[in-house]
Amino acid sequence: MAEKSSIYIFIDDETTPIAALQSPVNFELDTTKLVDGKHCLKIVSRDPSGKEGVRLIPFEVRNGPAIDIEGIREEAVVDGIVPIMINAYGKGDAKNFLIVGSETPQSIPYWIFVLIIIFIAWGIYVEVVSSSVNLF
Template identity: 65%
Template sequence: MNNQSKVIIFIDDQLEPIAHIHTPTVFDLDTHKLTDGPHVLKIVSKDPSGKEGIRKIPFTVRNGPAIVVEGIKENDMVDGILPIMVNAYGKGDQQSFLISGSETPQSIPSWVWVIIICFIGWAMYYLLRYLPHP
């Protein structure tokens, strides 16, 4: 009689498992075979006495190029003409990283402008108040 637990690994609601393995083990999940988006890793374990346990692990695959959108957010209420910037870039492969196009230019947030204006105003006040007058 084998005294190791056995695990059966499924992806999403597939009826065919992707692996039957004995524990302890290391398992390589190849996400390149999965579509981008949400998935569930379902692990069914059976111990030597025949008892079963199930664990479900939700995860999201993003193998394709990243898409960044500026100018509109999910569920925004909009009106008129919107300038929307879209950037998509891939991360390359595991051996090299693609620099070109991997950074998305972004506009300066309004709170940064407020801080800059306040700092310039304070600096002008300081200069006018404490500089010697002729």
């Protein structure tokens, strides 16, 4: 029987693997044990001859309450008083979804107003052109 490759799974810069397995393998990563933020999954494979392969998979954990912000963006240049609306809500768990507070009210985008103005202007244009047409 042929020897199998060994797989070592690391999180971030840890020196101790969270799992040491033989390939092929199905693995479930429990992100509830990680703090929210950016992480890196490092998979090291060693074949029977001793050669190693490494694969890095960056990912972001967001298990905590979701935070929505309206009024400022990342890396924004601001001046004066900036009104900011912040909403935070929990997602519940796999069995229960928390509906209360999970929707963030948002202002109407400017392009909606532009579309309304264009539509009204088109309606006025059609009305003026159709009323100026002389019928025999």
